[in-house]
Amino acid sequence: MKIRKLTAKDAKIYRKLRMEALKQFPNAFLMTLEEEEKRIRPIKYVSEQLKDPNCYTIGAFLNEQLIGVVTLQKEKTLKIKHKGNVLSMIVAPKCQGMGIGKMLLQSIIKIAKENKLEQLYLSVVSDNFIAKKLYASVGFHPYGLERNALKWNNKYWDEEHMVLFLSSKQVTHT
Secondary structure (H helix, E strand, O other): OEEEEOOHHHHHHHHHHHHHHHHHOHHHOOOOHHHHHOOOOHHHHHHHHHHOOOEEEEEEEEOOEEEEEEEEEEOOOHHHOOEEEEEEEEEOHHHOOOOHHHHHHHHHHHHHHHOOOOEEEEEEEOOOHHHHHHHHHOOOEEEEEEEEEEEEOOEEEEEEEEEEEOOOOOOOOO
């Protein structure tokens, strides 16, 4: 297996994997499948996202096939530039349970450290116990629960917010 940063040339295969994930796990993403299907020029949109210098989207490849992705989005504002967000974690259903998600997260954590980030944040639907266990296995800890964070087809989902502190610096709070 190979893990590498995705480029604009990977837009088509990234979108294909994302669309499959939206079909199988609709409550795990902010966007719905219908919203993604209505997107005008979707490959160009994804291509532009993959060019964003504040985002690192990495992919796991098995026999040249994209089987997993995760994105690190660095904050831009001066007072929160020490933070990043882990977004759009996807592992193809047929490849789940093979350790791919953990490898992707470990790679994105390494990239975050190389970029001198001190804290990583993510949100996960609170009943997604497999994902929460994965995030905890690499050091993320819950710090809050947002009730009714997502609503779709008159159903609500809570989101658990998690953080990973990358810096061991002692801080003084005022």
